[in-house]
Amino acid sequence: MGDVAERTTPTRRTRPGPVLLAVAVILVAFNLRPAITSVGPVLDQVRAAFAATAGWVGLLTTVPVLCLAAAGAVAPRLSRRVGLRGAIVVALAAITAGLVLRVLGGPTLMIAATVVATSGVAVAGVLVPVVVRAGFPTRVGLITGLYTAALQAGATVGFALTPLLAAALGGWRAALAGWAVLGAVALAGWLACGRPAIPAAGPARDDDRPSLLRSPLAWTVTAFFGLQAFVAFAVMNWLPLALMDRGVSRTDAGLLLGLLSIVALPVSLLVPPLAGRARGQSGWILALSACGAAGLLGFLVVPTAGPVQALPWVLLVGLGMSVFSLALTVIALRASSAERTADLSGMAQGIGYVIAGTGPFLIGLLHDTTGGWTVPFAVLLAVVVAQAVTGTLAGRPRAL
Structure with missing residues (x-):
């Protein structure tokens, strides 16, 4: 495939425009x-x-x-083998093909294509x-910030539009396969970037740098990322049921869950650019973590008998979950190079x-064991709190 830069400047090779590359990143994010x-x-x-x-x-x-979880080991190795651009092309092709294949057969093919x-x-x-x-x-x-906002928008759109697509297209198979169109668009956008001057995600020699497994900072960043994701996975899985157990209707619980996702979008757009320009990001992480803690504390100590009473706590939890954008920002900022970013x-x-x-499983187990939501929310x-501590340190x- 010819390089876009070669067509625009006949005498020399140039990098793809930053706007084009940013659009390609957003398209990829929307598909995740x-x-x-x-x-x-x-x-x-x-x-x-x-x-x-x-x-x-x-x-x-x-x-x-x-x-x-498995991608943490596979992705950097794939990038070292085929290059960063090639690895993302492979990833987008897998997304597109898998989304089509999973509706073409029975339960076994659906599991395999989902993989x-x-x-x-x-x-x-x-x-x-x-x-x-x-x-x-x-x-x-x-x-x-743009990447995270696009990722969260994709999550919300995937959840909200699939029932409408199923009704319009005649069933769940067409609705699920329809999301492959987004994958194809993202793949075309990424290929349009030509060969951006971005190094492969890995050093030429593995012994150039010490292993991150020996780095306290790398483990701190990992703990921060894992703890915020633990909270997000658990909340997305169990908050609707917790709300319904407290008198909120199924419809209102779904709307509140959607609002929880939507409230993170403006935060993801505004906070990472500000935090990225700051010398450190600890204050921002601590502030968003405090919002999440306040929301969970509200569910613990304030009676919730309907959607209006639940709304403030849902908004605070949603603000707290938007710390995901800062977890990604920290990964990029704590690494000293693109190769180190891939490793981290x-x-x-x-x-x-x-x-x-383990989050959804543990919270569900605690709910079944105790018969209520006090212990799970605690x-x-x-x-x-642990997320706030590790995030402040991260x-x-x-730099690594």
């Missing part, structure tokens, strides 16, 4: 959640069509978390921060999503 969030609204229809067991449903919903699609999601999720660090070294906060992103997301995957509050101006 619909593959996951689009299934939930039609899961009952999928299960009925396949006459699937509860075990199959559990496996289908667990596969994305497992893939997100393909969410593996692409996971690999791209690890490597996009490397693109941000290498392609926009002086605008890490701004581009991370792989470690933080790989191990972090293992931590996060545990989440304790995790947010936000200090140091």
Whole structure:
């Protein structure tokens, strides 16, 4: 494929414009959640069509978390082998192909194709921060904010539009396959960038730098990422049920969950650019963590009998969950190079999503054991406190 820069300047090769690369990053980000969030609204229809067991449903919903965790080890190695651009092309192709394949057969093919699609999601999720660090070294906060906002918008759109697509297109298969169009658009956008002057995500020799596994800072960043993801996964899975148990209708609980996601969008757009220009990010992390803690504390101590009473606490929890954008910003800023960003992103997301995957299980177990939500919310509050501590440490101006 010819280089875009070669066509615009016949005498020399130039880098793709920063605007084009930023648009490509946003398109990639928008594709990193619909593959996951689009299934939930039609899961009952999928299960009925396949006459699937509860075990199959559990496996289908667990596969994305497992893939997100495994990508931490796979993505940097893939990038070293085929280059950063090539690795993201492979990831986008996997997302697009997996989304189509998962509706073409039965339950076994759907599981296998979900592995393909969410593996692409996971690999791209690890490597996009490397693109941000290498392609926009002086605008890490701004581009991370745009990337995070696009990712969260994709998650919300995937959840909200899938039922409408199913009704308009004649069923869940067409609705789920329709999200492959976004993958194809993102792939075209990424290919349009030509060969951006971004290094492969890895050094020429593995012994050039000490292992991040021996770095206290790397473990601090990883703990911060994992703890905030633990809270997010648990809240997204269990907050609607907790609200319904307290008198909120199913419809209102769904609306509040959507609001929780939407409130993070402006924060993701505004805070990372400001935090990225600051010497450290600890203050921002602490402030957003305090919002999340206040929301969980409100659920613990204030009676909630309807959506109006729950609204302030949902908004605060949503603000707290927007610390995800700062977790990605910290990954890019604490690394001294694009190669180091790939290593740190792989470690933080790989191990972090293992931590996060235990969140829904643990909170559900505590709810079943205690028969209420006091202990689960108290545990989440304790995790947010730990998140604030590790995030404050990770936000200090140091570099690996």
